[in-house]
Amino acid sequence: MIEVSHLVKSYRDLKAVQDISFTVQKGEIFGFLGPNGAGKTTTMRILTGVMPPTSGTARVAGFDVFEQPMEVKRRIGYLPETPPLYPDMTVRAYLRFVAEIKGLAGPARTRDVERVAAQTNCTAYIERVIGNLSKGQRQRVGIAQALLGDPEVLILDEPTSGLDPAQQREVRDLIKGLAGKHTIILSTHILPEVQATCQKVLIISSGRIVANDTLEGLQRAHAGAVTADGQPGPAPSLEEIFLKLTSA
Amino acid sequence: MGNAIAIAKKELNIYFATPIAYVMFMLFVVIGSYFFLRLLGAYELASLQYMRFNAPEMANRLNFQDSIFRNLFxxxxxxxIFIVPFLTMRLIAEEKRQKTIELLYTTPITSGSIVWGKYLxxxxxxFCTLLLTITYPVLIQIVARDQNGVxxxxxxxxxxxLFLMGAAYMALGLFISACTESQVxxxxxxxxxxxxxxxxxxxxxEAEGWVRELVTYLATVSHLDSFSRGTLELKDVVYFLSIITLGLFATHRAVEAHRWS
Incomplete structure (x- = not known):
């Protein structure tokens, strides 16, 4: 569904992303990890067609993000790090606007707005002005916006930041429920969340891939020393693996 | 085009959901009315004087267009000049600052639609601002009835x-807004x-020869004045339309450049 090969992005002297390649299968939830400044957001921005890569290619649903950006954008729902909300609009007006620029019209637009609002639990405050909402509520409006138009691919940059534990679980369940039908790239700093939702994990550090495997694969590869009685060592937590890989 | 209209509706939603539009309308009407009343007073005084000195040929030459509207416009x-910067400053700069521009960049709309929508x-x-001031000629028409009416x-x-000039100003303002993140x-x-x-x-x-002609052509005031005298000349229309085209083209380039940065 998503194929990235030899992606490079540099800003003048700074190399934000250096030769990244990975593929995501249809219906997978793909965990995208790395310390702040590792190049996660840059990679996502390239995938969503915000900006072109310096070199390398990225294909989403068979379309090249550089050659056919419009086809790619029709198939992607994106939640950036900062939810792109207009504080002066009501939630409903905002969602209707996003639906409209995603090409939905008439009753289909109204239906889809209702659907995503219900899915993300925004219905209770749909008539309120976004500027007056709490951070958690805004985050959910941001997720609702990404779901509009039922895109095949969802790219979520830290979807649970700013949410309380109950809301985090809610969003986690929502994302799990979307798997299978949607292909999801999930960037997050909350490692238990990755353990709970993702099938595959990609860890990048300083613009390079340091791990790209399933969770079990990672744990097996980084398992402790074999104990005296021949049993494999204790499986390390994702946190230990993450710290080990990114501190180097 | 549909996308441009969607953007335009969103912008209008924000203009009217915040005080910006109303404050601008009020400022324009308050200051405009002040000028209108001054000009009306001067007109009244002139016509009284012509009557007192029994100068009917002067009184006949007195008309609303030359003594009121030309100056009023x-x-x-x-x-x-004072209100357009406040209307255009937020159009693109605010989207950049709030990072909402990423939403526009990741949905299937072109930079052209973004620029057109904002400009619309x-x-x-x-148009609404100018429409409010149409009360002045309507008032004169009502009071003056048919004798030497409007x-x-x-x-x-x-x-x-005025609309063309405002449109040209808006195009320049839109371009400047696309060049910065700061509304101020x-x-x-x-x-x-x-x-x-x-x-x-x-x-x-002070200038002479071709310099004088060039400077006169560049100044908006001379082009507006030929409209408010009641004449329609191609060169004035071309002047405003070329500023609009230049402004919109530059805005489009600026938005594209921002996408690539």
Missing amino acids: GNLGVIL AALVIL EWRSVLLGYAG VAALITFVLLLMTWIIGWSAQ
Whole structure:
């Protein structure tokens, strides 16, 4: 569904992303990890067609993000790090606007707005002005916006930041429920969340891939020393693996 | 085009959900009415004097177009210099600052639609602002009844000139807004730019030959004035349309450049 090969992005002297390649299968939830400044957001921005890569290619649903950006954008729902909300609009007006620029019209637009609002639990405050909402509520409006138009691919940059534990679980369940039908790239700093939702994990550090495997694969590869009685060592937590890989 | 209209509707939604539009309308009408009343007073005084000195040929030459509307449109044009920067400053700079521009970049709409949509919204606001002042000629028409009434053709041409000038200012303001993330910077630079297009006309008086002609052509004031005299000339229309085209083209380039940065 998503194929990235030899992606490079540099800003003048700074190399934000250096030769990244990975593929995501249809219906997978793909965990995208790395310390702040590792190049996660840059990679996502390239995938969503915000900006072109310096070199390398990225294909989403068979379309090249550089050659056919419009086809790619029709198939992607994106939640950036900062939810792109207009504080002066009501939630409903905002969602209707996003639906409209995603090409939905008439009753289909109204239906889809209702659907995503219900899915993300925004219905209770749909008539309120976004500027007056709490951070958690805004985050959910941001997720609702990404779901509009039922895109095949969802790219979520830290979807649970700013949410309380109950809301985090809610969003986690929502994302799990979307798997299978949607292909999801999930960037997050909350490692238990990755353990709970993702099938595959990609860890990048300083613009390079340091791990790209399933969770079990990672744990097996980084398992402790074999104990005296021949049993494999204790499986390390994702946190230990993450710290080990990114501190180097 | 549909996408441009969606953007325009969103912009208008924000203009009218926040105080910006209402404050601008009020400022424009308050200052405009002040000028209108001054001009009306001067007209009244002149007609009284002509009657007292028994100068019917002078009184006959007195008309609303030359003594009121031509000056009024000139004054309204100056007010536009002050309010347009505040109307255009947020259009793109705010989206950049709030990072909402990423939403526009990741949905299937072109930079062209973004620019057109924003510009359309600005034109609607401009149209509403000018529409409010149409009460002045309507009032005169009602009071003066039919004797030497309002020359509507000339008045409407004057409004067309004001609209074109405002549209040209809006296009320049939109471009400046696309160049920065700061609304204050956008407003300040736009204001200075618009003021320059106005006051450059003053230096025409000292210049000679082709310099004088060039400066006169560059100044918006001379083009607006030919509209408010009630004449429609191709060169004035071309002048405003070329500024609009230049402004929109530059805005489109700026948005594309921002996408690539």
